[in-house]
Amino acid sequence: MLKKFVCIICPNGCEISAELEEGRIISVQGAGCSRGQEYVRQELINPVRNIASSVLLEGGALPLASVRLSNPVPKSRIFDVMDEIKKAKLTAPVSIGQTVIHNVLGLGSDVIVTKNISAH
Structure with missing residues (x-):
């Protein structure tokens, strides 16, 4: 399954795609930096928010x-x-x-x- 995200960590707003298979992350592509990759992984595994x-x-x-x-x-x-x-x-x-x-x-x-x- 392919999931798409727009990264909100910095102003670049990278379009990031994550490939999932049986609930596991297979690949993350499109992130301009490691922070974007970490953001997508966090969103997939345990999304958190501030209020x-x-x-x-x-x-x-x-x-x-x-x-x-x-x-x-x-x-x-x-x-x-x-x-x-x-x-x-x-x-x-x-x-x-x-x-x-x-x-x-x-x-x-x-x-x-x-x-x-x-x-x-």
């Missing part, structure tokens, strides 16, 4: 605090992680890097604040 979102902020200069994950999580768990993020609430002030949820769902990634927001 950026926001959390309700009480008593802050802004109503929401922007957050992101400290490490990517399995693509199949994105909606589960978002459900946990939706439950979270913070009280101002908040600081960049502040942990909102430690080790969300046991996936080895923290939900962290990405912007300093003062109390109002």
